[in-house]
Amino acid sequence: MVKYLTEEWAKQAKQIVLDELDPKKDLKNMNAILLNVVQNVPPENKTVYFYIKFVDGHLEELLASPDEAIKQKQAEFTVTGDYVTFIQISKGEMSSAMALLKNRVKMAGNKMKALTITKPIDNFNACIKKLQTEY
Numbered sequence: 001m002v003k004y005l006t007e008e009w010a011k012q013a014k015q016i017v018l019d020e021l022d023p024k025k026d027l028k029n030m031n032a033i034l035l036n037v038v039q040n041v042p043p044e045n046k047t048v049y050f051y052i053k054f055v056d057g058h059l060e061e062l063l064a065s066p067d068e069a070i071k072q073k074q075a076e077f078t079v080t081g082d083y084v085t086f087i088q089i090s091k092g093e094m095s096s097a098m099a100l101l102k103n104r105v106k107m108a109g110n111k112m113k114a115l116t117i118t119k120p121i122d123n124f125n126a127c128i129k130k131l132q133t134e135y
Contacts, residue, residue, distance in 0.1 A: 001132040001133065001134050002131065002132070002133055002134065003133075003134050004087065004090070004133050004134065004135045005038060005041065005048045005050060005064045005086075006064060007063075007064060007065060009064060009131065009133065010050070010062050010063055010064035010065075012131055013062055013128045013131055014059060014061075014062040016127055016128060016130060016131060017059045017062070017124060017127050017128065018059060020127050020130075021059075021123060021124065021127050022057075023056060023057025023058050024057055026057075026120065026123045026127075027054060027057035027058075027059075027120045027123065027124065028057060028117075028119065028120045029056050029057040030054045030056075030057050030117050030120045031054060031055055031056060032052075032053075032054050032076055032077065032113075032117050032121075033051075033052070033053045033054070033073075033074060033075045033076045033077070034051070034052045034053075034075060034076070034077045034078075034079060034121075035049060035050075035051050035070070035071065035073065035075035035077070035078045035079070036049070036050035036051070036052070036078075036079045036080075036081075036086065037049060037078060037079065037080040037081075038050055038081065038082075038083055038086045039080065039081065039082055039083065040082050040083045040084075041066075041083045042083065046066050047066065048064060048065065048066050048083075049063075049064070049065055049066070049067070049068070049070035049071060050063070050064045050086075051063040051064075051070050051073055051075070052124075054120075057120075059124075075109075076109050076110065076113070077107055077108065077109035077110075077114060078107070078108040078109065079096075079105050079106070079107050080105060080106045080107075080108075081099065081104055081105035081106065082104070085099055085104040085105055086105075087135050088104075089125055090125060090128060090129055090133070091129055091135075092125060092126055092129045095118070095122050095125075096118060096121050096122060096125065097118045097122075100114075
């Protein structure tokens with residue numbers, strides 16, 4: 001079991017996505033770079049950055065760290081929200097689109113493009129929820 005949003009979790013999440021998701025079928029040849037800003041992460045209520053880069057449906061990078069250097073990476077979308085909300089999304093209890101609609105997360109970036117990637121992102125989240133994760 002790995003701790004959610006640790007470097008080890010990110011490494012295992014990347015591997016399961018590479019092993020199980022088809023770039024064309026599951027990820028729709030998506031080109032997107034997301035920076036998730038996860039706030040109020042226990043036990044110190046710190047912020048953790050969760051960076052994901054897809055090129056032609058291939059997951060090129062998946063990083064998770066409290067290191068603010070990740071913020072310097074180029075991102076098309078920045079999604080900011082509370083730790084509990086990101087857990088619900090990662091567990092499949094709430095879709096990323098529903099989190100946006102309910103104002104549980106805030107997104108900066110092209111809203112029209114965001115609509116085109118909601119299904120591949122939900123497939124990504126469904127895949128990583130298979131990890132044995134300690135929240």
